[in-house]
Amino acid sequence: MRAAGVVLAMCGLLIGALLVLPAPVDIAPGAQASHRGDILCPAGAQPTGDGVLAPEEYMENFFDPQTKTLVSFHCLEDANRTMHVGLISPWPGWTELRFQATDEWNGSYNVVRLSMAGGEVVALDGYRGATTPFVDDLTLGGTYDVIGAAGASGSEHQIYEFAFPLFSNDVYDSRLTLNGSFYFQLAYATDEGPFMESQPHFIQIGQFPTPGTPTSLELTPPPGNVALEVAEVLVTLRDERGQPLSLRPVSAFVRTTFGFLDLGISSTNAQGVASFDYAPRDGGSFLMGAAFPGEDGHLASVSWVSLVVSAVGEGLSLLPRDLLVIQTLIVLVVGLVWGTYGYSLFLVRQALRAPQQEGRSRNDTEPHE
Amino acid sequence: MEAETPVDPILVRPLQRTTWRFYVLCGVLAAVVAVGVAGYVTQLQTGLSVTGLNDKVSWGLYISNFVFFIGISHAGTLISAILRVSGAEWRRPITRMAESITVIAIVIAAVFPIIDLGRPDRIANVFLYGRIESAILWDFVSIFTYMTGSIIYLSLPMIPDAAILRAKYRLGRFRAFLYKLLARRWTGSRLQRIGLRKAIGLMAIIIIPVAVSVHTVVSWIFGMTLRVGWHTAIYGPYFVVGAIFSGIATIIVAMAVFRRVYHLEKYLTLKHFRNLGLLLLALDIAIIYFSLSDYLTAAYGSQTQDVRWLAALSTGPYAVLFWGMFIGGFILPAVLLSLKRTRSVAGITIAAILVAVAMWVERFLIVVPTMAVPQVPFDWGVYQPTWVEWSITAASVAGFALLYAIFSKLFPIVSMWEVAEETEALAEVVAEGERVTT
Numbered sequence: 001m002r003a004a005g006v007v008l009a010m011c012g013l014l015i016g017a018l019l020v021l022p023a024p025v026d027i028a029p030g031a032q033a034s035h036r037g038d039i040l041c042p043a044g045a046q047p048t049g050d051g052v053l054a055p056e057e058y059m060e061n062f063f064d065p066q067t068k069t070l071v072s073f074h075c076l077e078d079a080n081r082t083m084h085v086g087l088i089s090p091w092p093g094w095t096e097l098r099f100q101a102t103d104e105w106n107g108s109y110n111v112v113r114l115s116m117a118g119g120e121v122v123a124l125d126g127y128r129g130a131t132t133p134f135v136d137d138l139t140l141g142g143t144y145d146v147i148g149a150a151g152a153s154g155s156e157h158q159i160y161e162f163a164f165p166l167f168s169n170d171v172y173d174s175r176l177t178l179n180g181s182f183y184f185q186l187a188y189a190t191d192e193g194p195f196m197e198s199q200p201h202f203i204q205i206g207q208f209p210t211p212g213t214p215t216s217l218e219l220t221p222p223p224g225n226v227a228l229e230v231a232e233v234l235v236t237l238r239d240e241r242g243q244p245l246s247l248r249p250v251s252a253f254v255r256t257t258f259g260f261l262d263l264g265i266s267s268t269n270a271q272g273v274a275s276f277d278y279a280p281r282d283g284g285s286f287l288m289g290a291a292f293p294g295e296d297g298h299l300a301s302v303s304w305v306s307l308v309v310s311a312v313g314e315g316l317s318l319l320p321r322d323l324l325v326i327q328t329l330i331v332l333v334v335g336l337v338w339g340t341y342g343y344s345l346f347l348v349r350q351a352l353r354a355p356q357q358e359g360r361s362r363n364d365t366e367p368h369e
Numbered sequence: 370m371e372a373e374t375p376v377d378p379i380l381v382r383p384l385q386r387t388t389w390r391f392y393v394l395c396g397v398l399a400a401v402v403a404v405g406v407a408g409y410v411t412q413l414q415t416g417l418s419v420t421g422l423n424d425k426v427s428w429g430l431y432i433s434n435f436v437f438f439i440g441i442s443h444a445g446t447l448i449s450a451i452l453r454v455s456g457a458e459w460r461r462p463i464t465r466m467a468e469s470i471t472v473i474a475i476v477i478a479a480v481f482p483i484i485d486l487g488r489p490d491r492i493a494n495v496f497l498y499g500r501i502e503s504a505i506l507w508d509f510v511s512i513f514t515y516m517t518g519s520i521i522y523l524s525l526p527m528i529p530d531a532a533i534l535r536a537k538y539r540l541g542r543f544r545a546f547l548y549k550l551l552a553r554r555w556t557g558s559r560l561q562r563i564g565l566r567k568a569i570g571l572m573a574i575i576i577i578p579v580a581v582s583v584h585t586v587v588s589w590i591f592g593m594t595l596r597v598g599w600h601t602a603i604y605g606p607y608f609v610v611g612a613i614f615s616g617i618a619t620i621i622v623a624m625a626v627f628r629r630v631y632h633l634e635k636y637l638t639l640k641h642f643r644n645l646g647l648l649l650l651a652l653d654i655a656i657i658y659f660s661l662s663d664y665l666t667a668a669y670g671s672q673t674q675d676v677r678w679l680a681a682l683s684t685g686p687y688a689v690l691f692w693g694m695f696i697g698g699f700i701l702p703a704v705l706l707s708l709k710r711t712r713s714v715a716g717i718t719i720a721a722i723l724v725a726v727a728m729w730v731e732r733f734l735i736v737v738p739t740m741a742v743p744q745v746p747f748d749w750g751v752y753q754p755t756w757v758e759w760s761i762t763a764a765s766v767a768g769f770a771l772l773y774a775i776f777s778k779l780f781p782i783v784s785m786w787e788v789a790e791e792t793e794a795l796a797e798v799v800a801e802g803e804r805v806t807t
Contacts, residue, residue, distance in 0.1 A: 327501055330510075337514055340575040341521055344568040348525060351564025352554045 047074050047084045049161040051121075051152030055214035055240055058086050063291045063300040066198040067186045068253060068260055070291070070302040071097065073203070080165035082147065087114070087160040088302055090255065090287060091188035095158065096195065098128065101166060101174035101182040106130055109185070110173045112146055114160045116153040123149035123162055127172035142172040156287055156304035212294065214240045217250070217303035219290045225309040230279045233263075233307070235290040237272045239298065244272025248292060252276040254307065255287040283311030375789055376533060380781045383631045384540055387778060398771040405764020408757040409484060417487035419757045425750025426740040430758040431485035433733040434765055437615065438478030439512070439587050440608075440728060444616030445471025445519060446580035448645075450573040459644060461787040462636040465780070466627065467620050468523040473772045474619075475516045477765050482508075484761060504589045515576075515583045522572045528555050528565060529786035544779060584612040591735065597674040598667065598739040607659045614652040615728035621645050621721035623773070625714065627782050636783050639714060646717040649724065650706040657699050678742045687738050690730050698727015 047057045058072035072086035089095040093115060100109040107130035115122045123146045125137045138144055147163040166174055166182065174182065181204045187195040218236040225231045235252060237245045245268060252263040252274075266274035280286060288307045294300035412419050422429050448467035452460035483489050499506040532552035534540065540548075555561060588608035591599040621642065628637040664682075667675040682691045702720035705711045711720075741750040754762075776782075 330501065334510060334514065337518070337575055337579055340571055341518055344521065344525070344571045344575075347564050347568040347571070348528070351561040351568070354558060354560040354564065 046076055046082075047086065047161065047163075049084075049148040049150040049163070051150045051159050051161060053086045053088065053159060053161070055216070058084070058299075060203075060212055061086075061294065061299050062201065062203075063293050063302055064186045064198045064201070065251065065291070065293075067091075067188055067196065068289055068291070068302075069095065069186045069188070069198075070300060071184070071186060072299075075166070079167075081167045082163050083166050084163045085112075085161070088157050088304075089114075089160070089188065090157045090289060090304060092116075092158070093189035093191075094195075095160065095189075096187040098185040098187060099174055099182050100184075100200075109183075110164075110168075112162060112164060114149070114151070114158075114162070116151055116158050119153065121149045121151035121160060121162075123160075125164070125173075137170060137172045140172050142170040143168075145170055145173055154304075156289075156306055212297055212299040215245065215292055215294070215298050215301040216240075216242075217290050217292055217301045219252075219288065219303040219305045221288060221305055221307045225280065225307060227280050227283045227309055227311055230277050231307070231309075233276045233278060233288065233290075235266075235268075235274045235276070235303070237268050237274070237292050237301070244268070244270070245292075245298065246270045246272055248272075248295065248298075250274040250290055250292050252278075252288070252290045254278060254280075254289075260289075278307075280307070280309045283309050285309070376537065376785050377635075377788070379632060379635065380783050380785050380788070381534070381538060383777055384534070384544070384779075384781065385538070391774065391778070395771060395774060398767040398774070401767035402764045402771060405761045405767070408760035408764070412484070412487070412757050412761075413489075419755060421753045421755050421758060423750065423752070425743070426737060426752035428485070428736050428740055429752050430733070430754045430762050431481045433729070433736045434762055435478050435481035435485070436587060436608075436732040436735070437729045438474045438481070438765065438769070439584060440612035440615040440732070441619040441725075442471045442474035442478060442515070442519070442616065443580055443584065443609075443612040444474070444620045445469070445522070446576055446613075446616075448617070448620055450522070450576050450580075453569070453573045454577070459641060461790075462633075462783045463620065463624060463641060463645075464526065464787065465523075465784045466623050466782055467616075468519070468526070469773065469776050469780075469782075470616070470619055470623060471519045472516075472523050473769055473776070475512065475519055476772075477769055479512055479516060481765070504586065504593050507586045508590060511579070511583045511586045515579050518572065518576050518579050522569075522576050524551065525565065525569050525572060526784055526787065527780055528552055529557060529562075530781055530784060531555070532557060533785055534781075547779060581609055584608045591739075596739055597672075597678045597742055598735070601663060601666070603659060603663055607663065610652055610655045610659060611728060611731065614649070614656050615725060617645055617649050617652065618721040618724035618728065621649065621718060622725060625718040625721075627777065628714070631777070631782065633783060636788065642714050642717045643712060646706050646712060646720070649717075649721065650703060653699060653703045653706065653724065657703070660695070660699070674742055678738060681738050681742065682734065687734060691734060694727045694730040694734065698723050698730065702727075 048054075053072060058074040060074070061070060061072035063070045068090050070088040074084040074086075076082045076084070085097060087095060087097065095114050097112045097114075098109040100106070109128055111124075111126040111128050111134055113124040113126060113134065125142075125144045125146045126134045127137055127140060127142070128134045145164050145168055147165075149160070149162040151158060151160045153159075164173070168174060181202065183200045183202055185200045186198040190196055216238050218238070220234045220236070222231050222233070233252060235250050237248055237250055239245055248268045249265050250268055251265045253260045254263065255261075263276040263278055266276055268274045274290075276290075278288075286307045286309060287304060289302060289304045291302045292298075292300055420429065420431075445468040448460060449464040449471075453464070483492055486492060495506060495509050499509075528551055531548040532555040535545065535548035535552050539545070585605040585608065588604040592601060592604035594600060624637050624641065624645075627633055664679065668679055681687055702723045705716050705720040705723075708716075710716075737752055741752060743749055
């Protein structure tokens with residue numbers, strides 16, 4: 001028995017050590033910033049802050065698949081290195097652009113927080129530390145550096161335009177040196193409170209970047225959609241001249257109760273059309289979007305529409321729409337099983353309580369070692 | 370009363386004597402479990418990014434293991450419940466083994482969905498936001514119900530044995546406490562035996578549909594999903610037959626091990642192996658039939674995704690596993706179990722090992738290739754399990770063996786009272802025969 005105790009103690013020690021010690025292999029994070037592009041900083045023309053993102057207004061853009069937000073950039077070579085930003089966000093609450101002009105992403109960043117209220121843009125300039133929540137720059141003693149915030153609100157999405165200095169004198173803002181690089185991150189406020197964040201993305205400002213050419217997406221939901229029936233949604237991708245772009249990846253997504261449901265990625269055909277199937281489970285109006293992430297010098301583009309779905313008609317459903325019937329059946333079946341368990345245990349309990357018969361005491365026999 | 374029950378010392382010897390080999394085995398198994406726990410701690414700290422799972426192949430080894438262990442948990446149901454209900458007396462020496470496999474396997478299986486979640490706290494969402502339309506909720510209910518039923522079904526037949534051990538043997542404080550807890554006021558009186566038999570009989574009847582429902586519901590997690598290779602009505606019976614198939618294979622392997630290690634040749638005879646071998650053969654043929662039916666239907670339809678899926682299985686990256694499973698795990702065991710020359714203990718055990726391995730591969734091939742096949746014309750999903758997943762998988766197998774080994778040191782692995790009853794019944798038949806003759 002002593003040997004057994006020693007072996008068991010050693011096993012316990014080994015298990016304890018393995019639990020406490022760090023992992024034998026250092027694991028690299030599985031998800032990394034995926035976009036490395038060039039931002040054009042031309043002298044001269046600058047975007048117009050009017051709540052309309054016109055083609056060729058911004059020279060670089062980026063579609064974030066997590067927040068479903070399209071962000072456009074245009075940098076000016078002025079003293080403050082002013083960065084103009086255009087955002088198309090499907091989120092009705094706060095949308096944030098966070099940026100950080102340092103070599104390593106450390107979670108401390110300058111934040112521009114945007115929302116629409118009464119047809120007007122509300123834009124806050126703030127700071128967020130790795131462990132501290134969002135605080136307005138003015139509250140911290142800094143300066144308000146958001147320039148010319150404008151926006152427009154639609155039924156499907158919000159458009160924001162604004163500018164901010166990449167080289168700022170405010171210690172709570174970024175201080176990007178010439179031709180440096182910066183990280184940005186997109187986030188949006190959820191109904192539950194906390195912000196949902198994208199992965200941090202990395203952008204390099206190039207000296208002689210190639211300007212991107214604009215693209216446009218047209219999302220065409222079929223008419224007369226009925227719940228539980230498959231709706232074929234067509235998405236057409238065109239270049240700046242209106243010519244179809246073939247063999248390009250386009251993604252589509254639908255907003256549901258639990259967030260966006262990705263319908264997948266489809267390749268455009270010779271007419272620039274990609275198709276997606278979607279079978280809505282219930283009637284109602286669903287926000288549907290499609291995005292082209294941009295590639296080979298073509299800028300990203302996004303399109304939003306509302307998909308109107310009629311509730312399933314009477315008699316069309318194979319299962320009772322009223323779940324009460326199914327729920328009752330399930331409860332009855334599960335109850336029967338658990339009732340049988342209980343009855344079996346009850347029988348044993350009764351048997352154990354039965355008067356002892358035919359038996360000698362267990363003490364009558366000498367136990368063996 | 371239980372003190373009078375004749376007990377063969379061979380059945381109690383494993384409880385009385387433990388060799389150093391057993392402790393070494395437990396140490397090795399515990400070390401493997403510890404590595405798996407370390408892997409899981411790494412996953413908890415870093416997230417599911419330490420696994421090979423990704424946005425396309427979001428189910429991998431964890432879900433394969435879950436389905437596999439749920440499958441072998443059906444061992445107890447078939448061997449014990451069905452044979453008990455059908456009055457097959459030869460089952461008596463193997464019921465305890467089968468029932469304990471059920472409980473241990475389902476406990477291990479139930480852990481895997483939690484591991485697969487990445488964030489174990491999110492299991493609370495099943496209670497907080499569970500929807501009756503969700504196959505996940507059905508799964509949770511059926512597995513919990515099956516686990517509870519299996520524990521009761523294992524515990525009830527252990528009461529008389531616990532009473533015997535409590536009355537006749539001194540096996541240390543912990544085990545004495547266990548036996549006392551289980552046996553309580555059991556004396557083995559006629560009334561008590563009637564009550565216990567009635568309870569076991571009821572449990573045997575109810576546990577069969579529960580077990581069938583569990584694996585059917587597990588199959589629905591796949592079958593209710595509109596994905597190539599999964600969305601088929603055949604999946605319910607296919608999974609149930611596959612589960613019983615792998616369960617019997619596991620029992621045969623366990624029987625072979627215990628027979629050799631605990632010298633139970635007197636109880637686990639060639640007859641038991643052959644009977645189970647024939648059941649295994651019948652189920653092997655059924656599995657081949659279901660597999661051919663499934664693959665042939667998909668191949669004949671030749672829909673784009675079906676063709677891709679079948680090509681990936683038969684000639685693509687999964688071809689070695691697929692043909693290895695089919696030939697090595699289905700066809701070869703059928704040959705071994707069919708030929709009289711190879712229908713020995715060794716031959717049947719080898720066939721059972723091949724089947725057990727093949728059924729794990731089959732679960733993997735059900736889960737991963739389907740997820741890897743693109744549902745839209747785009748990239749294929751790629752899945753390479755990492756050391757974290759392999760270590761947790763190894764830990765589950767080691768944990769299963771460890772718990773089983775420990776169980777065999779706490780309770781007799783052959784039900785003493787059921788074997789004694791069979792002996793008494795045989796003696797009565799012989800005596801009756803002699804009376805008639807004279």
